[in-house]
Amino acid sequence: MHGRGVAPALTGFSLEVPAGSCVAILGPSGSGKSTVLRLTAGLDAPTAGSVHLDGADLAGVLPERRGMAMVFQRPLLFPHLSVRDNVAFADRVRGVPRRAARRRAEEYLGLVQLDGFGDRPARALSGGQEQRVALARALAAEPRVLLLDEPFSALDVRLREEMHELLADLRARLEPTILLVTHDHAEADALADSAAVLDGGRLLQAGPLRDLYARPASLAVSRLLGGRTEVAGTVVAGVHHSPLGALALPRAFPDGAAVLVLRHEAVQVTPPADPAADAVGTVVRVRRRGLRGLVTVEITADGGSATVDAELGPGQDVGTGRTVGLRLPAEDRWVVPVDDASDGPSAGGPRA
Amino acid sequence: MSAPRAAGAASRAGRALLALWLVLPLVPLLLWAFADRWAFPAVLPQEWGTRGAEEALAAGAGGAFLRSTLLGAVVAALATPLGAMAGRALASRQVPAGTAVLAVLLAPLALPPFAVALGLDVLLLRLRVPAALGVVLLLVVVAVPYTTLTMRAAYAAHDRGFEDVARTLGAGRWRTVRSVQLPLVAPALAGAAFLAFLVGWSDYIVTVLVGGGRLTTLPLLVAAAAAATGSEAQVAVLSLTAILPPVALLVVVGSLGRRGRRA
Amino acid sequence: MTPTRPGPRGRALLLVLPALVPVVAVVGAALVSAALLSLGLAPLVGEPGLSLDAYRAAAGDLGTGIGLSLGIAAASTGIAVVVGLCLALAATAAVRRSRLLGALAALTIPIPHLVGAAAIGLLLADAGFLARLLGVDPASWPPLVGGQLWVAVVAEYAWKESAFVALVVAGVLATRAASYGETAALLGAGRWARLRYVTLPLAAPALLSAAAVSFVYTLGSYEVAALLGRAYPEPLPVLAYRLFTSIDLAARPQAAAVALTTTALALLVVLAALRALRRLAAER
Numbered sequence: 001m002h003g004r005g006v007a008p009a010l011t012g013f014s015l016e017v018p019a020g021s022c023v024a025i026l027g028p029s030g031s032g033k034s035t036v037l038r039l040t041a042g043l044d045a046p047t048a049g050s051v052h053l054d055g056a057d058l059a060g061v062l063p064e065r066r067g068m069a070m071v072f073q074r075p076l077l078f079p080h081l082s083v084r085d086n087v088a089f090a091d092r093v094r095g096v097p098r099r100a101a102r103r104r105a106e107e108y109l110g111l112v113q114l115d116g117f118g119d120r121p122a123r124a125l126s127g128g129q130e131q132r133v134a135l136a137r138a139l140a141a142e143p144r145v146l147l148l149d150e151p152f153s154a155l156d157v158r159l160r161e162e163m164h165e166l167l168a169d170l171r172a173r174l175e176p177t178i179l180l181v182t183h184d185h186a187e188a189d190a191l192a193d194s195a196a197v198l199d200g201g202r203l204l205q206a207g208p209l210r211d212l213y214a215r216p217a218s219l220a221v222s223r224l225l226g227g228r229t230e231v232a233g234t235v236v237a238g239v240h241h242s243p244l245g246a247l248a249l250p251r252a253f254p255d256g257a258a259v260l261v262l263r264h265e266a267v268q269v270t271p272p273a274d275p276a277a278d279a280v281g282t283v284v285r286v287r288r289r290g291l292r293g294l295v296t297v298e299i300t301a302d303g304g305s306a307t308v309d310a311e312l313g314p315g316q317d318v319g320t321g322r323t324v325g326l327r328l329p330a331e332d333r334w335v336v337p338v339d340d341a342s343d344g345p346s347a348g349g350p351r352a
Numbered sequence: 353m354s355a356p357r358a359a360g361a362a363s364r365a366g367r368a369l370l371a372l373w374l375v376l377p378l379v380p381l382l383l384w385a386f387a388d389r390w391a392f393p394a395v396l397p398q399e400w401g402t403r404g405a406e407e408a409l410a411a412g413a414g415g416a417f418l419r420s421t422l423l424g425a426v427v428a429a430l431a432t433p434l435g436a437m438a439g440r441a442l443a444s445r446q447v448p449a450g451t452a453v454l455a456v457l458l459a460p461l462a463l464p465p466f467a468v469a470l471g472l473d474v475l476l477l478r479l480r481v482p483a484a485l486g487v488v489l490l491l492v493v494v495a496v497p498y499t500t501l502t503m504r505a506a507y508a509a510h511d512r513g514f515e516d517v518a519r520t521l522g523a524g525r526w527r528t529v530r531s532v533q534l535p536l537v538a539p540a541l542a543g544a545a546f547l548a549f550l551v552g553w554s555d556y557i558v559t560v561l562v563g564g565g566r567l568t569t570l571p572l573l574v575a576a577a578a579a580a581t582g583s584e585a586q587v588a589v590l591s592l593t594a595i596l597p598p599v600a601l602l603v604v605v606g607s608l609g610r611r612g613r614r615a
Numbered sequence: 616m617t618p619t620r621p622g623p624r625g626r627a628l629l630l631v632l633p634a635l636v637p638v639v640a641v642v643g644a645a646l647v648s649a650a651l652l653s654l655g656l657a658p659l660v661g662e663p664g665l666s667l668d669a670y671r672a673a674a675g676d677l678g679t680g681i682g683l684s685l686g687i688a689a690a691s692t693g694i695a696v697v698v699g700l701c702l703a704l705a706a707t708a709a710v711r712r713s714r715l716l717g718a719l720a721a722l723t724i725p726i727p728h729l730v731g732a733a734a735i736g737l738l739l740a741d742a743g744f745l746a747r748l749l750g751v752d753p754a755s756w757p758p759l760v761g762g763q764l765w766v767a768v769v770a771e772y773a774w775k776e777s778a779f780v781a782l783v784v785a786g787v788l789a790t791r792a793a794s795y796g797e798t799a800a801l802l803g804a805g806r807w808a809r810l811r812y813v814t815l816p817l818a819a820p821a822l823l824s825a826a827a828v829s830f831v832y833t834l835g836s837y838e839v840a841a842l843l844g845r846a847y848p849e850p851l852p853v854l855a856y857r858l859f860t861s862i863d864l865a866a867r868p869q870a871a872a873v874a875l876t877t878t879a880l881a882l883l884v885v886l887a888a889l890r891a892l893r894r895l896a897a898e899r
Contacts, residue, residue: 042519062525064524064527069520070520074511079536089521089523093522366701370698370701374716380737380738384737393746444627446626456635462881462885466835467645467649467875468642471644471648474657475648554728556729557838571730575729578733588737594726595725599722
């Protein structure tokens with residue numbers, strides 16, 4: 001959240017959320033992504049710009065009249081109410097009789113697999129259960145749009161995955177329209193149909209997640225989506241020239257300086273003698289990730305040096321200092337403009 | 353080897369002295385309240401009985417008790433919402449010149465009540481404001497610092513996210529206050545109301561000066577009895593009557609507060 | 616948002632006004648009215664005219680009253696601070712924490728000062744409970760009530776205010792001192808070192824604030840000194856009350872003068888306490 005008198009939290013931001021879909025807003029902390037949700041929910045008023053729902057402008061519509069339920073990072077279960085009455089809250093404020101509201105609350109508790117938890121006080125739950133109740137409480141309001149503000153980021157990895165599965169299940173059953181805010185591209189990938197990447201209050205790129213992974217519009221998007229390899233070089237006639245050598249690109253790019261980005265999942269590590277290898281280098285770092293490993297390979301050529309990150313296959317093992325070959329599949333090569341490459345970790349680069 | 357033991361004995365003796373310091377002044381009250389005859393130099397009364405209670409009732413303790421209760425309740429009923437609203441606003445840090453506003457609201461803490469009562473009395477007489485109304489008005493102002501401080505602390509610790517959730521779930525502004533905000537700060541409200549009640553319940557000088565003797569509360573009876581001679585039993589009974597209700601309230605409010613924190 | 620709905624700052628202002636207006640009105644009206652009265656500008660009889668006659672007429676009593684009031688407030692606050700600190704330490708000690716002392720102190724808070732005065736009277740009078748306990752004849756019992764040293768008055772304030780100091784300081788110590796104390800103990804600090812370098816500095820701001828509140832309260836409180844003190848000299852509130860309720864209407868401006876002097880004195884004490892608090896905060 002940004003206070004008064006500071007730079008606007010959002011500029012030139014426009015986003016459409018189709019009915020029944022789940023759109024993720026992806027961005028680092030302080031990128032203004034929570035502001036989008038608070039503006040959408042009507043909890044904050046925009047200084048300029050508007051929010052439309054089914055074609056109607058929501059300017060001046062109070063939050064309680066917008067039909068948007070929100071789940072926050074903290075569960076925020078009302079501590080003075082039981083679990084059941086928390087879920088029944090939206091019905092009760094709408095004037096539904098207590099018994100009917102409670103009956104419906106039980107149904108929603110069932111949807112989040114918490115049957116029989118209704119009588120418990122809200123504070124007698126674990127973190128994951130609390131967030132399930134928060135989700136059930138929001139769904140019970142039957143919102144036209146469900147707003148999720150980093151709802152699972154306080155949970156541990158296993159619980160987060162359970163919640164992802166639960167939400168996917170709920171989407172299949174109830175088909176709600178969801179606007180999700182997260183800083184975790186894997187979460188966006190797991191839950192959303194498409195994503196909007198936000199940084200510094202600006203929309204950097206929007207589209208299906210596959211597209212964002214494979215074809216980021218800028219280095220910032222590539223980094224937010226977990227891209228690790230960035231090799232500076234020059235594009236000449238559809239070929240990227242760098243310490244990795246001349247690499248043909250899958251489609252046309254304008255000539256000039258450009259940064260080659262490669263998903264580490266797409267790069268294959270091979271023996272140095274592999275004839276299909278696009279480059280040969282030395283392993284400078286190995287990181288273990290369960291059965292798979294992530295290696296950083298340094299390639300030195302007369303023009304300078306570059307590093308490429310690659311994911312090892314299960315069971316594949318190489319040690320630091322080994323010489324290996326790298327296959328860089330042509331369809332996974334992508335270049336982005338060099339403009340914002342000055343900041344952040346740039347992997348090597350030719351000292352031209 | 354004996355040093356820690358000696359320290360322990362010293363600490364036990366110190367604690368016993370502290371407990372004695374707190375309790376000793378109340379012992380003669382308890383004894384006198386049930387003493388029909390207690391001539392010097394006996395350490396305990398020679399005859400036990402209810403003479404003190406009868407004298408107190410004859411002096412109008414019943415009516416005074418009701419008036420004191422009413423005064424405390426009215427002061428609490430007025431000062432608590434005022435303090436809650438001001439505390440909420442001050443905790444939100446949105447009040448223009450918030451520090452100055454807080455200083456003004458706390459000013460009655462620093463000002464001698466007799467001075468304010470004395471200045472106001474002249475004015476109220478000129479404006480023909482009823483005495484009881486003047487007493488209530490002044491005591492509410494005396495109580496506002498306590499309720500404001502209590503509620504400001506409560507709202508500073510209060511998570512506004514709960515209210516945001518309620519709004520997105522369809523609760524209007526007023527419904528959110530009623531169903532979410534007030535239940536969450538209920539223990540603090542009880543504490544603030546208790547302090548405001550105490551201001552009305554225990555006041556003497558404002559009731560005397562502004563009330564002009566027409567509003568006879570319990571403290572006025574205590575003062576009258578204490579100034580007389582030979583009325584020790586009556587003083588003791590009136591004093592206990594003035595102590596027990598707030599102490600009972602404190603126990604109730606305290607247990608409410610503990611339950612609120614635990615729940 | 617519709618233009619008629621106030622923004623967050625407007626709403627905050629609307630929320631403080633119901634408390635602010637009566638406080639400003641009552642305090643302002645009372646002080647202005649007392650000032651006018653004391654300066655001869657709003658006489659109950661006769662023509663208004665600016666004069667310091669009221670202050671001049673009361674000067675002698677005012678001088679002794681200021682000294683006496685400050686003395687009583689200083690003595691009772693001093694005792695209350697020392698006893699209150701001991702109570703707070705005992706009620707929050709890491710080892711053998713005394714819940715009983717904490718509860719007793721809390722239960723002392725709601726006792727009205729006037730009732731406290733009545734109780735102290737029954738305890739300390741010539742033929743009081745203490746004299747009976749100690750077996751001292753009334754003739755040889757020192758004049759604690761109504762005596763030259765104002766012992767009973769100081770004792771009542773010290774008793775009530777020690778409980779107040781204890782509660783304020785214990786509140787701070789209970790939430791903060793335990794963890795710091797443990798850290799200090801792990802760093803090798805002994806009992807006295809912990810008290811000197813951890814507990815006391817932590818308690819100092821709360822102790823100072825409580826002392827200031829208690830001092831100002833004692834300075835402006837009427838009923839205890841009226842009940843347990845002697846007829847002459849009078850502390851400021853007693854003096855003002857006598858002048859105000861005197862049948863001689865000419866004494867009323869003098870009462871207002873005493874009231875305003877007491878108010879000025881109280882504000883000076885508050886300002887001094889705020890400065891000391893700021894210096895204490897700056898030292899860290």
